[in-house]
Amino acid sequence: xxxxxxxxxxxxxxxxxxxxxxxxxxxxxxxxxxxxxxxxxxxxxxxxxxxxxxxxxxxxxxxxxxxxxxxxxxxxxxxxxxxxxxxxxxxxxxxxxxxxxxxxxxxxxxxxxxxxxxxxxxxxxxxxxxxxxxxxxxxxxxxxxxxxxxxxxxxxxxxxxxxxxxxxxxxxxxxxxxxxxxxxxxxxxxxxxxxxxxxxxxxx
Numbered sequence: 001x002x003x004x005x006x007x008x009x010x011x012x013x014x015x016x017x018x019x020x021x022x023x024x025x026x027x028x029x030x031x032x033x034x035x036x037x038x039x040x041x042x043x044x045x046x047x048x049x050x051x052x053x054x055x056x057x058x059x060x061x062x063x064x065x066x067x068x069x070x071x072x073x074x075x076x077x078x079x080x081x082x083x084x085x086x087x088x089x090x091x092x093x094x095x096x097x098x099x100x101x102x103x104x105x106x107x108x109x110x111x112x113x114x115x116x117x118x119x120x121x122x123x124x125x126x127x128x129x130x131x132x133x134x135x136x137x138x139x140x141x142x143x144x145x146x147x148x149x150x151x152x153x154x155x156x157x158x159x160x161x162x163x164x165x166x167x168x169x170x171x172x173x174x175x176x177x178x179x180x181x182x183x184x185x186x187x188x189x190x191x192x193x194x195x196x197x198x199x200x201x202x203x204x
Contacts, residue, residue, distance in 0.1 A: 086168055088112075088192035099192045101128075101168055103159045111154040112170075118146045118191075120172065126191070127173045127184050128157055132166025140184075141168070143177035168194040 088099035096116040103110035112128060120126070128142040142157040159168075170192040171184045178184040 084110075086194040086197075088168055088170055088194045090116075090192055091190050097192060099170060101157060101159070101194070103157070108159050108161075110157045110159055112142065112157050113154045114146070119148045120146050122147075123175050124172055124188070125175050125177060127171045127177050129169050129171065129181050129184060130159065130162055130166055131169050131181060131193075132163055132196075134161065134163030134166055136160060137163070137166060138181035140177060140181075145175075162197050164198060165196045167196045 084101075084103040084105050086101040086103070088101065090097045097118065098115040100113045100115075101110055102113070118126070125143050125145045127140060130137050130139045130141060132138065139160055141159050142155060144155045169190050171188050172191050173184045173187040178187055
């Protein structure tokens with residue numbers, strides 16, 4: 001006895017192909033979404049790690065300041081004067097650069113210690129300024145150059161009185177320095193800056 005023959009509908013292969021194509025498209029879209037989510041999570045982790053690293057660098061910089069340099073400043077400090085320490089943090093997020101200024105308030109003399117990459121081309125100099133509204137401000141505290149492969153160590157600075165609300169800013173500016181803070185800011189970016197002081201740091 002012959003078995004009945006059934007013919008498949010002509011549209012069935014097209015429908016199957018369309019379903020498979022839709023399934024592949026959905027899977028592809030899910031893969032792209034998961035990949036984007038993984039990239040976003042990785043970037044968030046990197047940002048968090050950079051923030052933690054910056055905080056660690058700040059603490060480490062304060063801890064590893066050359067003890068002999070601080071002792072030399074302290075030995076020449078005015079009677080009863082305690083050294084002031086100002087931490088200069090980077091303006092660019094995630095930058096490993098860091099600066100620590102140690103100042104004798106009685107004489108205004110001090111040193112700026114740099115950590116991280118600070119090498120400059122020959123036509124540039126770093127300028128340290130006091131930015132504030134006090135008498136005689138803004139005031140230039142130092143001009144120095146860090147050559148390619150040079151030691152970023154410690155640089156002498158001269159810091160007059162700093163009133164409440166003033167801060168130290170380090171600018172990558174033109175060679176030889178500028179005659180005003182406005183010219184310095186026009187010649188290059190602020191690399192590091194300290195938090196505004198809460199009280200007066202007396203100068204010489």
